Amino acid sequence: MSRWKSLVDTFGGRPAILVLGGLYVSSTIGVYNAEVASGTPVSNALFLAFFVFIPGMILLAGGYWLPRTTINPKFYPTVTAWSLSAIALLSGLLALYHLSPNASIDNPVQTILIITGFVIVPAFVGGISGARSKTRAFDLEQRNREIREIHTELKDRESELQRVQERMEFALINTEGAVWEWDIENDRTSYYPSEEPLFGTSIENWEDFAAVIHPEDRDAVQRAIDESLETGEPKHEEVRIVRNGEVRWIEAPGQPVTVGDGATHMIGVVRDITDRKTFEQQLQSSNERLEQFAYVASHDLQEPLRMIISYLNLLEDRYSDELDDEAHEFIEYAVDGSERMQEMIRGLLAYSRLDTDAEPLGPTAAEAVVDDVLENLKLQIEEADADITVGELPTVEADDNQLKQVFQNLVSNAIKYRGDEKPRIEISASRNDGMCRFRVADNGIGMDPAYTDQIFEVFNRLHNTQEYSGTGIGLALCKRIVERHGGEIWVESEPGEGSTFSFTIPLVDQSVD
Numbered sequence: 001m002s003r004w005k006s007l008v009d010t011f012g013g014r015p016a017i018l019v020l021g022g023l024y025v026s027s028t029i030g031v032y033n034a035e036v037a038s039g040t041p042v043s044n045a046l047f048l049a050f051f052v053f054i055p056g057m058i059l060l061a062g063g064y065w066l067p068r069t070t071i072n073p074k075f076y077p078t079v080t081a082w083s084l085s086a087i088a089l090l091s092g093l094l095a096l097y098h099l100s101p102n103a104s105i106d107n108p109v110q111t112i113l114i115i116t117g118f119v120i121v122p123a124f125v126g127g128i129s130g131a132r133s134k135t136r137a138f139d140l141e142q143r144n145r146e147i148r149e150i151h152t153e154l155k156d157r158e159s160e161l162q163r164v165q166e167r168m169e170f171a172l173i174n175t176e177g178a179v180w181e182w183d184i185e186n187d188r189t190s191y192y193p194s195e196e197p198l199f200g201t202s203i204e205n206w207e208d209f210a211a212v213i214h215p216e217d218r219d220a221v222q223r224a225i226d227e228s229l230e231t232g233e234p235k236h237e238e239v240r241i242v243r244n245g246e247v248r249w250i251e252a253p254g255q256p257v258t259v260g261d262g263a264t265h266m267i268g269v270v271r272d273i274t275d276r277k278t279f280e281q282q283l284q285s286s287n288e289r290l291e292q293f294a295y296v297a298s299h300d301l302q303e304p305l306r307m308i309i310s311y312l313n314l315l316e317d318r319y320s321d322e323l324d325d326e327a328h329e330f331i332e333y334a335v336d337g338s339e340r341m342q343e344m345i346r347g348l349l350a351y352s353r354l355d356t357d358a359e360p361l362g363p364t365a366a367e368a369v370v371d372d373v374l375e376n377l378k379l380q381i382e383e384a385d386a387d388i389t390v391g392e393l394p395t396v397e398a399d400d401n402q403l404k405q406v407f408q409n410l411v412s413n414a415i416k417y418r419g420d421e422k423p424r425i426e427i428s429a430s431r432n433d434g435m436c437r438f439r440v441a442d443n444g445i446g447m448d449p450a451y452t453d454q455i456f457e458v459f460n461r462l463h464n465t466q467e468y469s470g471t472g473i474g475l476a477l478c479k480r481i482v483e484r485h486g487g488e489i490w491v492e493s494e495p496g497e498g499s500t501f502s503f504t505i506p507l508v509d510q511s512v513d
Contacts, residue, residue, distance in 0.1 A: 013073070013076025013078070014063055014067070017059055017062060017063035017076075018060060018064070020083060020084075021057065021058070021061075021062070022056070022060065024052055024059060025053060025056035025057060027052055027056070028049045028056065029049075031045075031048055031049045031052050032046065032049040035049070054121075055121050058121050058124065062079075066079070069128075069132075070135060071128070071132055071135050072131075072134075072139070075130075075131040075134045076131065078131040078134060079124065080127070082124065082127030082130060083120055083124050083127055087120060177271035178192060178194070179191065179192045179267070179268075180192075180195070180252070180254070180268055180270055181265055182206070182254075182266045184229075184263075184265060184266060187205045188204065189203055189205055191203065191270075195270075198243075198250070200212070200243040200244045212241045212242060213239060213240070213242075214239065214241060214242055217239040217240050224236075224237045225266070228254065228266070229256050232256055234254065235255070235268075236251065236253040237252065238251045238273065239251075239252070248272060248274045249273045249276075249277040249278075250270055250271060250272055250273060250274075251270070251271055251273050252271075253269060254267060255267065305338050305341055308338050309335055312331050312334050312335050313335065316328065316331045359399045359400065361397050361398055361399055361485065362398075362399075363395050363397065364398040364399075364400050364403055366395065366403070366436070366505075367390070367392075367393040369400065369407060370390055370393060370407055370427055372404060373407045374388065376404075376408060377408065377412060377415070384415045384418060386415050386418075386422070386425060387423065387425070388426075388427070389424075389425070389427070390427045391426070391428035392429070393427070393428075393438075394429060394508075395507070396436050396507055397485070397505070397507070399484075402481045403481075403505070405477065405481060406481050406482065407438075407440070409474040409477065410440040410478065413475075414442035414499075417442075417444045418443075419445050419496070421443060423443065424442065424443045425440065425442050426442075427439070431507060434507055435504045435505065436504065436505050436507050437503075438502065438503055438504075438505065439502050440500070440501045441498065441499070441501075442498050443498040444499060445495070445496065446494050446495045446496050446499055447493045447494075448495055449492075449493065452491045452492070455475050455491070456476055457476060478503070482503045482504070485505050485506065487503055488504050489501070489503035489504075490502055
């Protein structure tokens with residue numbers, strides 16, 4: 001059987017059956033004509049031909065019907081092998097009988113067709129049954145293999161979930177946090193791990209949770225929950241709770257979800273952030289004190305400097321004839337140093353009052369801002385014969401005055417640090433991920449890339465005052481303004497090849513890319 005199967009595998013199981021059926025059907029005419037020619041009555045000839053025709057038709061119908069069964073196509077050759085084996089067996093027996101001395105067959109081919117027609121149908125049915133059995137065994141093995149693979153995958157996932165659970169437990173325990181779920185319809189809450197270390201009591205429903213919230217924060221929490229349930233968007237708030245008489249800070253981000261029965265739940269994480277809030281408050285207080293100190297110090301230094309400059313000028317005017325050239329030079333150095341210190345104090349004053357003098361962020365047309373800046377720098381631009389081109393600039397979310405400060409500082413620096421060629425400055429913008437990237441590119445003296453980060457620090461200059469005037473505060477001020485807007489600022493430059501300053505500001509329409 002296996003040898004026949006290997007032979008028909010190369011030919012194809014179903015085509016072999018159809019060909020075999022076709023051979024039997026087409027042989028019907030030959031059988032009929034041979035019987036009639038030998039003198040057999042027509043009715044008897046038709047009867048004998050019938051025994052060849054019917055098995056052929058059954059094979060043809062079976063071959064046509066085979067794809068509509070549940071038998072796997074890879075086992076079609078089994079059906080063919082059974083049929084060919086039956087033909088070969090009977091043909092062999094008839095051949096042996098024909099060759100025996102005492103018996104012979106008048107028409108061996110015709111006899112083989114008729115005799116094998118009786119057995120080929122049961123052989124075909126047997127092949128179908130065998131192919132079905134193999135298909136079931138094959139399918140069972142496939143399912144077993146899939147089950148083993150699923151079992152292995154489930155074990156892997158179970159192990160991964162176990163690791164995740166262990167990490168989550170470690171993280172939550174060490175940050176005084178918990179995962180929570182609130183069944184809104186039944187007003188039942190659950191926490192993992194326990195909520196008691198965080199709240200100092202068990203929380204079973206909304207009333208229990210509201211009871212531990214600081215009275216001044218309860219309305220804000222309720223509004224956040226109502227808005228989240230209405231919009232389906234996540235909620236996030238930082239609120240105070242009262243735990244055993246002590247005020248603590250927590251954050252409890254959450255999101256509404258629909259569970260299997262269609263009910264709405266809210267799930268999230270709650271964490272103790274008291275240490276972080278304490279640090280932030282201390283930092284804010286420290287910054288406020290530092291800003292106040294810088295303001296007072298710089299403000300109080302203005303008057304002594306004005307007095308020094310005034311008396312130096314008075315000394316030079318009144319005793320001009322009595323002072324030699326060296327004395328005049330000394331006075332000039334002193335006045336110049338005092339004036340530079342005045343500039344530095346004014347810059348420090350502006351730097352320290354950046355937040356206190358700031359306006360709320362709002363839609364700001366960058367093109368109008370740049371137009372105002374170029375008008376303010378008109379004299380400086382004309383004196384340097386600078387060529388400035390401005391591309392299309394969008395509307396951004398910014399403080400109008402502070403954005404002017406940034407552009408004015410960058411354009412003024414591009415003119416100041418020009419090379420031997422006529423200054424060429426290009427102002428452009430591009431959009432990406434809700435942010436606008438502004439560029440101010442020039443053809444000036446450039447700088448060593450090793451110093452491109454240092455220039456944004458306060459009082460950090462790359463050139464001495466004899467080469468280029470300045471206080472070393474302008475770019476630091478630009479950086480602080482850009483960071484206040486939630487952006488970044490950086491520079492790309494090479495010595496002698498100009499510089500390109502880039503900074504990002506949020507777009508008003510953040511869907512625009």
